[in-house]
Amino acid sequence: MKQLGDLTDDEERIREELFMLLSxxxxxxxxxxxxxxxxxxxxxxxxxxxxxxxxxxTEDQDTVDLLETILxxxxxxxxxx
Numbered sequence: 001m002k003q004l005g006d007l008t009d010d011e012e013r014i015r016e017e018l019f020m021l022l023s024x025x026x027x028x029x030x031x032x033x034x035x036x037x038x039x040x041x042x043x044x045x046x047x048x049x050x051x052x053x054x055x056x057x058t059e060d061q062d063t064v065d066l067l068e069t070i071l072x073x074x075x076x077x078x079x080x081x
Contacts, residue, residue: 019054022047026070029077044078 025032026040026047040047048071055067 016054019050022050023066023070026073026077029073041077041081044074048074 025036029037029040032040051067051070051074055064058064058067
């Protein structure tokens with residue numbers, strides 16, 4: 001997998017769009033079907049790493065706040081399992 005800093009603008013934009021979709025699923029975790037919950041739970045550590053990469057790269061405070069919210073939600077998900 002490429003590091004965020006090594007991506008072209010198009011690749012980075014696509015990755016950001018996919019991240020936003022993933023964020024939606026994580027933040028609405030309790031409303032998802034079991035198979036989606038299972039995917040999120042199994043990939044918890046990968047998602048945390050991904051979010052931390054985005055957080056280190058962004059300067060926008062709204063985005064940082066969203067990333068913090070997602071990290072809290074992932075922590076809650078992990079604690080409940």
